[in-house]
Amino acid sequence: MRIATALLFSVAAIMLASGQEKPAAADSVAPAIGLEIGQPAPAFALTDQFGHEQSNQTLRGPKGTVILFFRSADW
Amino acid sequence: MQLQDAKAKFEQQRIKLAAISYDSQAILADFAKRHQIDFPLLADPDSKVIRSFNVLNAEAKGMNKGMAHPGFLYIDADGVIREKYFEAKYTNRFTPNNVIAKLFPELTQEVSQSLEAPHLRLTLSQSDRTVVPGSRLTLAVDVDLPPDVHVYSPGVKGYKPIQLVLHASGGIEPAPAIYPGSKTLYLQAIKEQVPVFEGKFRITQDVTIPVSKAGAGVRALLGSPNTVSIAGELQYQACGATICYLPASTPVKWEVKVEPLDLHRSPENIRHKDSGERP
Numbered sequence: 001m002r003i004a005t006a007l008l009f010s011v012a013a014i015m016l017a018s019g020q021e022k023p024a025a026a027d028s029v030a031p032a033i034g035l036e037i038g039q040p041a042p043a044f045a046l047t048d049q050f051g052h053e054q055s056n057q058t059l060r061g062p063k064g065t066v067i068l069f070f071r072s073a074d075w
Numbered sequence: 076m077q078l079q080d081a082k083a084k085f086e087q088q089r090i091k092l093a094a095i096s097y098d099s100q101a102i103l104a105d106f107a108k109r110h111q112i113d114f115p116l117l118a119d120p121d122s123k124v125i126r127s128f129n130v131l132n133a134e135a136k137g138m139n140k141g142m143a144h145p146g147f148l149y150i151d152a153d154g155v156i157r158e159k160y161f162e163a164k165y166t167n168r169f170t171p172n173n174v175i176a177k178l179f180p181e182l183t184q185e186v187s188q189s190l191e192a193p194h195l196r197l198t199l200s201q202s203d204r205t206v207v208p209g210s211r212l213t214l215a216v217d218v219d220l221p222p223d224v225h226v227y228s229p230g231v232k233g234y235k236p237i238q239l240v241l242h243a244s245g246g247i248e249p250a251p252a253i254y255p256g257s258k259t260l261y262l263q264a265i266k267e268q269v270p271v272f273e274g275k276f277r278i279t280q281d282v283t284i285p286v287s288k289a290g291a292g293v294r295a296l297l298g299s300p301n302t303v304s305i306a307g308e309l310q311y312q313a314c315g316a317t318i319c320y321l322p323a324s325t326p327v328k329w330e331v332k333v334e335p336l337d338l339h340r341s342p343e344n345i346r347h348k349d350s351g352e353r354p
Contacts, residue, residue: 033144033161035129041150042127046117047100049107054093054115056154061091064151066174068078068094069130069143071165073106073116074341 041065077207079112081171088179090149097122097141101345109339132165138347147174166209166286167248172202173281176213192325194313195220205332208286211250214241214329216278216309225271226311228257234269234312235322239278241307246285253279278309284333305329 035041045055059065078094085092093115096103100118107116117124122141125131130143145168146161158178160169190197195218202213216239220226227234239252255277257270282305305328312322340346 033130033163034146034148034159035156037156037159039156041148041154041156042124044124044127046095046119046124048093048115048117049100049103049112051100051104052115054117056150059091059093059115060152060154062089062152064149064157065091065093066085066178067128067148067150068092068146068171069125069128069148070094070096070145070168071132071142072096072102072139072347073098074102074345074347075138 077203077210078171079110079114081175082114084172084175088175090178093117095119095124096143097125098347099345102341102347105341105345130161138349147171149174149178162211162283167211167283168209169211170203170206173211173213176202176215176279187329190325190327192309193323194224194320195226195311197309197325197327199327199329201329201331203331205334206284207334207336208284209336211281211283212331214280214282214305216327217275218272218278218309219275220273220313223316224313225260225273226313228270228272229254230257231270234314234319235310237272237278237309237311239280239307239309239327241280241282241305244306245303247303247305248283248285250281250283284331286336301333303331303333305331 041056043056045053048054056065059067078092082092095117097119098106098116099120103116103118106112119125120141122131122143125141125143128148130146132139132142132144135142144161144165146159147169148156148160149158151157158174160174160177162168187199187201190199198217198219200215200217202215203210206212218226218237226237229236229238237254241247241249243249255272257272259268260271261268284303306326307328308324308326310322310324313320
């Protein structure tokens with residue numbers, strides 16, 4: 001029973017350290033998949049479902065771009 | 076497609092969204108029409124861009140040859156890759172809402188429920204309410220401690236650290252729980268420094284919903300036929316300024332609706348053709 005063991009003590013609450021809040025990028029990332037974080041993304045230009053050409057330039061948002069790679073829309 | 080539902084959330088963050096596959100433009104046009112997708116689906120039929128991002132699934136053969144590993148990349152406004160989310164197992168994928176929750180932890184997630192527990196208050200939330208098999212979603216526990224109360228963080232010696240423990244059941248694959256950085260508290264009387272959490276903080280844990288082979292187990296688990304319950308407990312020991320309470324454990328539970336995968340194929344004339352190679 002640990003009720004009140006170490007605890008009759010007044011606690012001098014001094015914050016000495018605080019760690020990083022941000023979780024490490026995905027814990028299950030296999031290192032082999034995808035370019036490394038910190039690398040520049042390659043330039044590209046591809047056609048979208050409406051026949052419009054899209055590139056890393058047209059897809060650049062004020063805060064950046066999220067690109068999903070997916071397996072297939074066919075099967 | 077789940078991404079269409081999440082599109083507005085990305086736009087609110089002023090992030091543009093696109094998806095790339097090895098499908099032809101005809102396949103993507105057909106798919107986008109059927110699913111009313113208006114953000115860009117980009118055709119990379121020779122897998123050139125898939126290769127340039129190093130996401131080609133080199134093991135895929137036959138009609139699958141050239142496909143990408145499923146996953147997300149976040150590229151900042153300067154064109155630098157800042158985050159990536161890929162699963163080694165090809166059937167598993169992060170949900171778009173999971174990616175949003177990781178990129179913007181401060182964004183409100185869908186709140187499931189609030190709970191009162193001994194010495195603290197809990198709010199449980201989840202990145203997605205509805206998923207497909209193979210989805211990786213984020214579960215979150217927001218802990219709110221009263222003033223002057225702390226709990227011990229993982230790594231503490233001699234006390235019970237706070238710990239989110241999910242009960243493995245139904246083939247659900249939990250990733251390790253993620254805890255915030257702790258504070259160090261100096262206990263004057265015993266001249267000890269201990270790692271603690273105070274105030275409000277969040278613990279998150281990703282779980283992957285199994286694909287259908289394991290689905291029978293999942294269905295057996297639960298309430299309604301297509302709802303998966305993910306249960307567990309939050310273990311901790313709370314202490315005030317002058318007293319430490321007994322170690323406690325509070326049950327926690329999230330429910331996720333699992334929808335079947337879309338198995339609808341493109342019209343035959345535009346489908347991927349088997350190249351003749353055998354896996």
